[in-house]
Amino acid sequence: MSRGSQPAEPKWLARPSGACCLKGHLHSGEPKGTIEKLTDIDTYVTKPDPSKDNGHIIFYFPDVYGFFTNGLLVCDSFAESGYTVIGMDFFNGDPVYMHRDGPKEPHKDFDFDAWLNKSHEFTRSHIDGWLAAAKGKYGSPDTKYACVGYCFGAPYVMKAITGSSPTCEVGAFAHPAFLKEEHFEKITRPLYLSCAEDDFTFSTESRNKALDILIAAKKPYGLQVFSGVAHGFALRCDLSKPYERWCKEQSVRSIVDYFDVQLGLFEKEK
Numbered sequence: 001m002s003r004g005s006q007p008a009e010p011k012w013l014a015r016p017s018g019a020c021c022l023k024g025h026l027h028s029g030e031p032k033g034t035i036e037k038l039t040d041i042d043t044y045v046t047k048p049d050p051s052k053d054n055g056h057i058i059f060y061f062p063d064v065y066g067f068f069t070n071g072l073l074v075c076d077s078f079a080e081s082g083y084t085v086i087g088m089d090f091f092n093g094d095p096v097y098m099h100r101d102g103p104k105e106p107h108k109d110f111d112f113d114a115w116l117n118k119s120h121e122f123t124r125s126h127i128d129g130w131l132a133a134a135k136g137k138y139g140s141p142d143t144k145y146a147c148v149g150y151c152f153g154a155p156y157v158m159k160a161i162t163g164s165s166p167t168c169e170v171g172a173f174a175h176p177a178f179l180k181e182e183h184f185e186k187i188t189r190p191l192y193l194s195c196a197e198d199d200f201t202f203s204t205e206s207r208n209k210a211l212d213i214l215i216a217a218k219k220p221y222g223l224q225v226f227s228g229v230a231h232g233f234a235l236r237c238d239l240s241k242p243y244e245r246w247c248k249e250q251s252v253r254s255i256v257d258y259f260d261v262q263l264g265l266f267e268k269e270k
Contacts, residue, residue, distance in 0.1 A: 011180065011181070012178070012179065012180055012206075013179050013180060013181055013183075013184070013202070013206040013209055013210050014154060014176040014177050014178060014179035014201050014202040014206060015177060015178075015200070015201045015202075016116065016177055016178055016201075017063075017064055017116060017151055017152055017177045017178070017201070029069060029073050031044075031046070031069065031072035031073060031075070031076060032046055032076045032079070033045050033046025033047070033072065033075060033076065033079070033085070034046075035067070038088075038130060038133050038134060038137065039126065039129050039130045039133045041088060041089055041092070041126060041130055042067065042089035042092075042093065043086060043087065043088060043089065043130075043134070044060065044067055044072055044075060044085075044086070044087040044089075045084070045085070045086050045087075045138070046072070046075050046076050046078075046079040046084070046085045047079055047084050047085075048079045048080065048081070048082050048083060048084065049080075052080070052081075052082045053082060053084070054082035054083060054265055055140070055142060055143060056082075056083055056084070056143055056144045056145070056146070056263060056265070057083060057084045057085070057086060057134075057135075057138060057139060057143055057144075057145050057146070058078050058083045058084070058085045058086070058145075058146045058147065058148060058259070059085075059086055059087070059088070059131065059134070059145065059146070059147040059148070059160070059167075059168065060074075060075050060078070060085055060086065060087035060088075060147075060148060060149075060153075061087070061088070061090065061147060061148065061149035061150070061152075061153025061154075061156045061157055062087060062088075062089075062090055062091075062149075062150060062152065062153050063150040063151035063152050063153060063232075063235055064091075064095065064096040064116075064119075064151060064152050065095050065096055065097055065235075065236075066089055066090065066091045066095030066096070066097075067087070067089055067095065068095065068097060070235050070236055071087075071150070071235055072087075074234070074235060074252060075087055077249075077252045078148070078252065078255075078256065081256040081260075082265075083146070083256075083259075084138060086134050086138060088123075088126075088127065088130050088131075088134075090119055090122065090123045090127075090152065090153065090156075091119050091122070092119075092122050094115075094119075096112075096115065099115065116152075119152070120178075123156065127156060127159075131160070131167055144169055144263045144264075145167065145168040145169060146168055146169065146170045146171065146172070146259045146262075146263065147160045147161070147167070147168045147170075147171045147172070148171070148172045148173065148174075148255055149171075149172075149173045149174075149176070150173065150174050150175065150176075150234060150235055151174075151175055151176065151177045151201070151231070151232070151235075152177055152178065153173070154173040154176030154177060154178060154179055155176075155178045155179055155183060157171040157172065157173050157191075158171070158173075158179065158183040158184075158186075158187055158191075161187050161188065161189035161190075161191060162183075162186045162187050162188055162189075163188060164188070166188055166189050168189065169189055169190075169262065169263060170189055170190045170191075170192070170258070170259055170262040170263060171187075171189065171190075171191050171192070172191065172192035172193070172194065172255045172258060172259070173191075173192075173193065173194065174194040174195070174233075174234035174235070174251055174255075175194075175195065175196055175199055175201065175202065175231045175232055175233065175234060176193075176201065176202050177201045177202075179202075179210075181209070181210075181213060184210050184213040184214055184219075185213055185217065187219060189220075190219075190220040190221060190222070190258070190262045191214070191219070191220075191221045191222075192221065192222040192223075192254070192255055192258040192259075193207070193210070193221065193222070193223045193224070194224050194234060194251040194254065194255060195207055195223070195224065195225045195226070196225070196226055196229045196230050196231055196233050197225050197226060197227045197228070197229075198227075198229070198230045198231075199230060199231045200230075200231055201231055202231075207225070211223065220262075222254075222258045224250070224251070224254050226247045226250075226251075228243060228247075229243075229244055229247050233247050233248060233251070234247075234248055234251040234252075235248075
């Protein structure tokens, strides 16, 4: 490196969200939770049946579509497994679908990169206060915390499981974006990776590099990889295709099982 030059910017392992993050299918259904205000930010809260309530919380970190039906129904699926699920509106009422002329066409003057930068700035500025408020309102001294993120939400999962006193005891992501090697190097709590074999943001080479980092540092992790699906499979799959639907549902089930094991709940349910 020459005198006065700056060190190279770390390379992406999971690349920034792109055009492929905008593809997919809209699912039908009526979300069971409610939208509340927490630190003046829209917050989705969905709770389990009292007979199934395990007393613990999953934080939901959304993809670029924010609080759209697909994502909220996935939150409800996690709640059916016994967790209270709390999601933050990372986009402050301005999800990407607000900038579409139709299911597949963005507005001609929409600057996606500028929108991403604005959304990350908002999230980075508010997430710590929001998480603290969520714990204060919905948690208790006995509550354990997990988090799950999709695409845009993945780096906030990694942040939540990093440090000597991390926000969450365990995290998971599906088809991630915006991740660098340092995200995997720095985590201090278990991580579950739910992946598509064919993912333009998180390629096989990048996924293997991430695993090499986790293995070398002896960090606890779990991994599932689905062939025949692509980026977005866990939120925006074609439900009319049985295999795609199974992959989506299996992703939720596997993440729940991993959380149960890592939070000490698995044996209690058997």
